[in-house]
Amino acid sequence: MSSTDSKPVDEPVPASEPVSSPVPPTPPRKPDATGTAAQGMAIVARTQGQLVRRRFFRHKAAMISLTLLILVILLAFTSIGIAGIPGWWIYDYTTPGVVVNRGAPTLSLLPTFLGGEGFHIGLHPFGQDDLGRDYFALTMRGAQISIMIAFVVGIVSTVIGVAIGAISGYYGRWVEGTLMRFTDVMITIPVLVIAAVLGQRFGGSGPLVLAIVLGCVLWTSLARLVRGEFLSLREKEFVEAARALGAKPRRIIFKHILPNTVGVITVAATLAIATAILLETSLSYLGFGVRAPDTSLGLLVSTYQNAFATRPWLFWWPGLFIIIIALSINFIGDGLRDAFDPRQNRVRA
């Protein structure tokens, strides 16, 4: 069964264009005037990148998630500002204030004709904590830190994973043996365990240090994936051709093989970010992650979990933001996977 039959949506892809073309891609053949074009079917040649982008933009769940994630990031970073740049929100996350109405949230979304109080935001939409700090500002600060950590972890772990996977996959022999045994050693230690041990040591040195340290833990699965790709690609004819033309290993790795593994790497990196969000919040919850006076979504849940019975909003908001961020990144990863790998399984009933 060829891969084109199984595609749920038939795109007008010329049959001559290979689905996964090695890089550099073979130039798409011009449809000849007497062939398909003469039958009234306009055939547009698309590059591999255009095909992937098209499939990704058609993935509804991924697009909704992407929009949601961008909105959350914009909200978190513009509302209270970052690095000294003030945001549009009037309160900051450190100044205590007067607790109004036990700190209950003033946000109301239910319109009056449905029995609600009408749409208004009020002074403290997410409520206030026991010191009277504005909880919206606190949650936004937590979201900023959590998102920042997740992305740094994603970048660091991807760089390390790709480097180790590419080197061991390309060079083979003792280099591969050593690096892969080292990867095995790291895999033997459960992620949460080594992350907690490192967090205990580095958690007090600020979120950025914590993020880089966590990135040094999460690379193992990506290294294995990339190595597998390299193992099969280095035997391909186009690599042999490059070698015959006298290309150096560095050029072969970066120009010929690596671009062919972009799909695998992008998907794995996205999912690593989703894992990192949950890992960071879990560590902060256990007390091995971000420490006060800074805050993160996990730390907020941990601090206020006993307030659930009396002031549930202190508990709802940070958890809700963790779920929104993690869920949307997971869906984006899923959409990317579908976009890069069109050979989706479909049962022939």
Add this chain to the structure above:
Amino acid sequence: MASFIVRRFLISILVLLAATFIVYVLVANAGDPRSSLYESTDPGKAVKIAAMTRNLSLDVPVIPRYFAWLGGALGCFVGNCDLGNTATGAPVIGGLTVAIGSTLRLVVFALVIAVVLGVAVGMVTALRQYSGLDYSVTFLAFLFFSLPVFWIAVLMKQFLAIKFNSWLQDPSIPPWVIVVSAVVAGLLAAGIVGGDRRQRLLSAAIGAAVVAVIMIGLSVTDWFAAPGIGPVLMIIMSALTALASTALISGLRSRLVLLSTGITALVGVISYFALDSLLADPSLTLLLGLLVLALVIGAAIGAGVGGLWRSQAIRASMLTAFGCSLLVFTSHLLDAVPAYSAKVNGVVIATIGATTPNFQGDFWETTLDQLGHLILPTVAIVLISIASYTRYTRSSMLEVMNADYIRTARAKGLTERTVVVRHGFRNAMIPITTIVALDIGGLIGGAIITETVFGWSGMGKYFNDALKIPDANAVMGFFLVTGIAIVLANMCADIAYGFLDPRIRLS
């Protein structure tokens, strides 16, 4: 094969040794266990600091200290175990053994439920690909992936435990709950059964009606105030068990298998009445003995009645016997609920710990007490691990159902049941086996967060408490057990894969 296993084993040992070294050095550098003593105002703190320094050999540099620890740990293989002392001076081994037992009790139960449910759901979604059911389950799986355990655990404590317990004081089901449950059940039934519009509507109606009738019945008879399986229900449910096992193993068309499971269910109901007095306050060994006896009787009935369908009849009857034993067990357990509830002031589902402190009661009441404490952490672990099983099963099943031999099986004219269960499911389970093996290894380390949230003093909490100090010996004791479990599980997964799928060459 043997040489592969030996080589794999040797490499695993080296990997484990390297891992212990890394963890030891990291933990030893994570902080000073004496730091709380330095800050204390206790006049005798100098003596205490000196004692702890001696006890944990903190005056020795980290690397020699690691090898001293390693020497003690290697003694475990010659029966002379010494994993060092914790910061408080107690030997690590003692606390660790208690923690392992408690973790096993928690995770084994949860893992079994998660695997069974996850595989079942994954299979259904693979067979109904791109249906509404498939999309809903996919969404839920992603949601569970993204749930922070510590957050959902607090919600569960509030709604599954505290609210449920207070509801049990006056257990009448409000009408809207019945309506919502019926609608959900109807949609589920329609999604699972599939077929054309008429068939889907029919299954939706039947599913909704069954659930509505059951819930109204439970509400009207105040079943939750004094739950139990009476004789009538016992007979009906035993018969259903027989039907279900037959349908699963061989299909309802094979009369001999049906006959054999029917007889087994009948024997089960008779023994339910006969054993009533014996089971008033049994011991665990008696129960296990009875279970084995039931399985033997089931196998014997299958062998006697099965005829040409012998092997299937034996399996189906044993499954029925197991189901009936479970029913009898549940029935006795439920009978003990009112007495138990009165003893613990209505806190049937506990939110913290593994048992009610100082609880006294007969076998059924103590079992209820343990189960009541197990429910919340089990649900939490199942929720977070079920998603990956569902996804893996779904993709594995899809791959298999697209294979050529499935088309061949269909072309031969086999029934859909045979194609799916015998040809599809069995092959789809091969990758799942290895994933489960790896998860067992990982879970021995305890669900660190779940145990912390629910105050379950297992391996996870042991690790968490030890790292807070940080107490290198205790953390290493934890890691040694976890690491060995993971390495062994990895090896088992590799070997099992080679056995189950002969295409994989182990060399």
